[in-house]
Amino acid sequence: MxxxxxxxxxxxxxxxxxxxxxxxxxxxxxxxxxxxxxxxxxxxxxxxxxxxxxxxxxxxxxxxxxxxxxxxxxxxxxxxxxxxxxxxxxxxxxxxxxxxxxxxxxxxxxxxxxxxxxxxxxxxxxxxxxxxxxxxxxxxxxxxxxxxxxxxxxxxxxxxxxxxxxxxxxxxxxxxxxxxxxxxxxxxxxxxxxxxxxxxxxxxxxxxxxxxxxxxxxxxxxxxxxxxxxxxxxxxxxxxxxxxxxxxxxxxxxxxxxxxxxxxxxxxxxxxxxxxxxxxxxxxxxxxxxxxxxxPPKSWINLPSDPKQPVKAGKVQISGVAMGGMHAAKTVEVSIDGGKSWHAAKFVGPDLGKYAWREFVFQADLKPGTYELASRTTNTKGQKQPKERLENNRGYINNSWLDHAVKITVA
Amino acid sequence: MxxxxxxxxxxxxxxxxxxxxxxxxxxxxxxxxxxxxxxxxxxxxxxxxxxxxxxxxxxxxxxxxxxxxxxxxxxxxxxxxxxxxxxxxxxxxxxxxxxxxxxxxxxxxxxxxxxxxxxxxxxxxxxxxxxxxxxxxxxxxxxxxxxxxxxxxxxxxxxxxxxxxxxxxxxxxxxxxxxxxxxxxxxxxxxxxxxxxxxxxxxxxxxxxxxxxxxxxxxxxxxxxxxxxxxxxxxxxxxxxxxxxxxxxxxxxxxxxxxxxxxxxxxxxxxxxxxxxxxxxxxxxxxxxxxxxxxPPKSWINLPSDPKQPVKAGKVQISGVAMGGMHAAKTVEVSIDGGKSWHAAKFVGPDLGKYAWREFVFQADLKPGTYELASRTTNTKGQKQPKERLENNRGYINNSWLDHAVKITVA
Missing domain, CATH: 3.90.420.10 (Oxidoreductase, molybdopterin-binding domain)
Structure with a gap:
């Protein structure tokens, strides 16, 4: 070598x-x-x-x-x-x-x-x-x-x-x-x-x-x-x-x-x-x-997201990325129950401009169990990341928050 | 391999x-x-x-x-x-x-x-x-x-x-x-x-x-x-x-x-x-x-800076980096005559926050000859990059713009 x-x-x-x-x-x-x-x-x-x-x-x-x-x-x-x-x-x-x-x-x-x-x-x-x-x-x-x-x-x-x-x-x-x-x-x-x-x-x-x-x-x-x-x-x-x-x-x-x-x-x-x-x-x-x-605007959670790696119960930093499309991402919400309820996440680190994505984090206190983590973003023009994908033949531009949700296990 | x-x-x-x-x-x-x-x-x-x-x-x-x-x-x-x-x-x-x-x-x-x-x-x-x-x-x-x-x-x-x-x-x-x-x-x-x-x-x-x-x-x-x-x-x-x-x-x-x-x-x-x-x-x-x-605030020119590589006469993008120290860099000036005269440079790209440096550029039209390129920055608190270094025994914290000037040849 x-x-x-x-x-x-x-x-x-x-x-x-x-x-x-x-x-x-x-x-x-x-x-x-x-x-x-x-x-x-x-x-x-x-x-x-x-x-x-x-x-x-x-x-x-x-x-x-x-x-x-x-x-x-x-x-x-x-x-x-x-x-x-x-x-x-x-x-x-x-x-x-x-x-x-x-x-x-x-x-x-x-x-x-x-x-x-x-x-x-x-x-x-x-x-x-x-x-x-x-x-x-x-x-x-x-x-x-x-x-x-x-x-x-x-x-x-x-x-x-x-x-x-x-x-x-x-x-x-x-x-x-x-x-x-x-x-x-x-x-x-x-x-x-x-x-x-x-x-x-x-x-x-x-x-x-x-x-x-x-x-x-x-x-x-x-x-x-x-x-x-x-x-x-x-x-x-x-x-x-x-x-x-x-x-x-x-x-x-x-x-x-x-x-x-x-x-x-x-x-x-x-x-x-x-x-x-x-x-x-x-x-x-x-x-x-x-x-x-x-x-279009889109976000997803990256960590934790590995279904094979159980998360330790207690404080968990749920983080991901949010982009606004043609306009900057303005807000991000996170759900730990598959979209039944939502919590404001906060942006982390430098703002690289409207065409970049931003890291976001939401701190949760999780007891043992399973959770469905999802995120949704809204950009500065008020355009919201939708729940459902827009169906199309070749499967382009999927920004559904539901599709990008992840199940995790907390032990 | x-x-x-x-x-x-x-x-x-x-x-x-x-x-x-x-x-x-x-x-x-x-x-x-x-x-x-x-x-x-x-x-x-x-x-x-x-x-x-x-x-x-x-x-x-x-x-x-x-x-x-x-x-x-x-x-x-x-x-x-x-x-x-x-x-x-x-x-x-x-x-x-x-x-x-x-x-x-x-x-x-x-x-x-x-x-x-x-x-x-x-x-x-x-x-x-x-x-x-x-x-x-x-x-x-x-x-x-x-x-x-x-x-x-x-x-x-x-x-x-x-x-x-x-x-x-x-x-x-x-x-x-x-x-x-x-x-x-x-x-x-x-x-x-x-x-x-x-x-x-x-x-x-x-x-x-x-x-x-x-x-x-x-x-x-x-x-x-x-x-x-x-x-x-x-x-x-x-x-x-x-x-x-x-x-x-x-x-x-x-x-x-x-x-x-x-x-x-x-x-x-x-x-x-x-x-x-x-x-x-x-x-x-x-x-x-x-x-x-x-x-402290500091800046220097990176391109062009290779004394062995002559620059082609005409439009030249003179670029470098500027940092503000504890406060963001606010302005940068560039000189092509070793500090006799100065021109406003503009920042390039995303602003990564006050502790980061920013790329800057000044566009010059250079005829054949030699030039001494220098830059100096001022931060948001008005602190200026000085001409001279502050002498000290071990040679710390040199932010002299004169020391960081570079001679280039335009052909």
């Missing part, structure tokens, strides 16, 4: 063989591989035995549930209580296998083409670094986080709570990039980002390409990021360059962005037209259905 | 042989090993060739300057721009070699004795976790950070800017622990913490023991922490349990705390009585000199 290799190098080397290794296991992974659903009563690991893929080998294995090479979840008990998710515990979700690790050889030279502007041009990351500097703490959350709780068992990864994390991205404001490109061309309605994934020959690009459009309003706080939690953005999270669309589900924050376009129409890619649409159960998504864009 | 080992395990295994390995290099390291001073004009690595010690082998080697086994500095160009310092880039400074790694085998069982209270008792970490939950983002900074700029070459590590970082610690408020111990006994004036280092037989404990007293006012926001940046607190940073005294220099935040005492007098340990005292140059510290406790 070679101990004196630093983590960045480890990431790079680990990634070098990754694309090849996984390609040999079945080529390009398509969106939403199906895995075994987790049961609600036991939201623990569903596939603990799968190894981490090479490009994410540097993750803390004990903290992760590996659903597939492109879908890796954070364990509910592994988030910590600091508000910020450590990078080696942050979930991974790729719609298509990552590009070759060689794109990280010279991150400063990575190019992004900018179009739909007065002066279309390309920028290297090094050039972007001269245009401005911005950091934003965001909840990065997969559109399908909580899918595992839908009773109709939608196809796709059966995430419970761990396809989410709160991290700080640093880069340049999209607005500064737009200004450097002479401003937006007339008549544009969407900001469309294209990922740098390799599209295999012989496949209709539209069926595979990772390209998402969001309304222009989403540009307000968007950045092109080269850093996360103070580290150079690793390949697993979209390095060398990723667009971060705060408040929107993860799929909209395109990794290894190679093209940023201001467009009149939404992307023709399948991932925009038919996937990530809010369609009724049993009905395939179409452009007529709402696109999965903004996130 | 075994790739599928996670970082926590790696930390643990790396630590296992650490104490032995370094002990064989000279036993217990005493305070402030002397290393070669860095020159002001080239604040780069002074000892890049030394390996990371085993207990800190998991650090990002490229980001660190290893002065000695117990003094490891963050490179000026490695802080990132996100406000939070990644754990694998955070500096390390131990007054005495860390305890055996075996103290991390069962962190929940680590005990801290609490005395000077109405009901003296011990608490395990698991018990502390039932008493409360608090997070605080702090600048952890060695008292001697910036010592390398003192012209009289004080003994001790020749730190430049990198014996500092901003991280989020999570634990229980000291106040909650005090309440659980029945409150403070009468007549106490100090909060005194003792580290869990092993004191070799045959040495007068007072000359080596790491025990520090701070005024009771420092208890207000102090916590006993078991987590940092969302991860279990590693041995290198004081795990299983460390007291965090926000706003105070690092030496006051005792690692592997085994005893928390409320006392009438300051600790009799040498590290309290004579070390970490603000004495005139040439005069040894005594209890008559001020103790090194609270930190």
């Amino acid at each position: 070679k101990e004196n290799m630093n983590i960045s190098r480890r990431r790079l080397l680990a990634s070098a063989g990754g694309a090849v290794a996984w390609a040999s296991l079945g080529g390009v992974a398509m969106a939403d591989d199906t895995t075994t659903p987790a049961s609600k009563s036991n939201p623990g690991p569903v596939s603990a035995e799968k190894p981490l893929p090479d490009y994410a080998k540097w993750k803390n294995a004990d903290s992760m549930i590996v659903h597939s090479a492109n879908t890796i979840e954070t364990r509910r008990t592994a988030f910590g209580s600091s508000g910020i998710t450590p990078l080696d515990r942050l979930f991974v979700r790729n719609n298509v296998s990552p590009p070759a690790a060689s794109i990280m050889d010279n991150p400063g030279a990575w190019q992004v083409e900018v179009s739909g502007v007065v002066k279309p041009r390309s920028f290297t990351v090094d050039e972007l670094k001269t245009l401005g500097l911005a950091s934003v703490a965001v909840v990065m959350q997969c559109s399908g986080n909580g899918r595992g709780y839908f009773p109709h068992k939608p196809s796709g990864t059966q995430w419970t709570v761990g396809a989410a994390g709160c991290v700080v991205f640093t880069g340049v404001p999209v607005k500064a990039v737009l200004a450097a490109a002479g401003g937006m061309a007339k008549g544009m309605a969407y900001m469309t980002s294209t990922g740098g994934e390799t599209i295999p020959a012989g496949i209709d690009a539209k069926t595979v390409m990772v390209e998402r459009s969001v309304p222009l309003s989403a540009m307000e706080d968007a950045i092109l990021a080269w850093e996360v939690n103070g580290e150079p953005l690793p390949l697993a999270h979209g390095g060398p360059l990723r667009i971060i669309v705060p408040g929107y589900t993860g799929v909209n924050s395109i990794k290894y962005i190679k093209h940023l376009a201001f467009t009149k129409e939404q992307s023709p890619a399948n991932i925009q037209q038919n996937s990530y649409r809010f369609s009724p159960v049993g009905v395939k998504g179409t452009p007529a259905h709402d696109s999965i864009w903004e996130m | 075994k790739e599928n080992m996670n970082i926590s395990r790696r930390r643990l295994l790396a630590s296992a042989g650490g104490a032995v390995a370094w002990a064989s290099l000279g036993g217990v390291a005493m305070a402030d090993d002397t290393t070669t001073p860095a020159s002001k004009s080239n604040p780069g690595p002074v000892s890049a060739e030394k390996p990371l010690p085993d207990y800190a082998k998991w650090k990002n080697a490229d980001s660190m300057i290893v002065h000695s086994a117990n003094t490891i500095e963050t490179r000026r160009t490695a802080f990132g721009s996100s406000g939070i310092t990644p754990l694998d880039r955070l500096f390390v400074r131990n007054n005495v070699s860390p305890p055996a790694a075996s103290i991390m085998d069962n962190p929940g069982a680590w005990q801290v004795e609490v005395s000077g209270v109405v009901k003296p008792r011990s608490f395990t970490v698991d018990e502390l976790k039932t008493l409360g939950l608090a997070s605080v983002a702090v600048v952890m900074q060695c008292s001697g950070n910036g010592r390398g700029y003192f012209p009289h070459k004080p003994s001790g590590t020749q730190w430049t800017v990198g014996a500092a970082g901003c991280v989020v610690f999570t634990g229980v408020p000291v106040k909650a622990v005090l309440a659980a111990a029945g409150g403070m006994a009468k007549g106490m004036a100090y909060m005194t913490s003792t580290g869990g280092e092993t004191i070799p037989a045959g040495i007068d404990a007072k000359t080596v023991m790491v025990e520090r007293s701070v005024p009771l006012s420092a208890m207000e926001d102090a916590i006993l922490a078991w987590e940092v940046n969302g991860e279990p607190l590693p041995l290198a940073h004081g795990g299983p349990l460390r007291i965090i005294v926000p706003g105070y220099t690092g030496v006051n935040s005792i690692k592997y705390i085994k005893h928390l005492a409320f006392t009438k007098e300051q600790s009799p340990a040498n590290i309290q009585q004579n070390s970490y005292r603000f004495s005139p140059v040439g005069v040894k510290g005594t209890p008559a000199h001020d103790s090194i406790w609270e930190m």
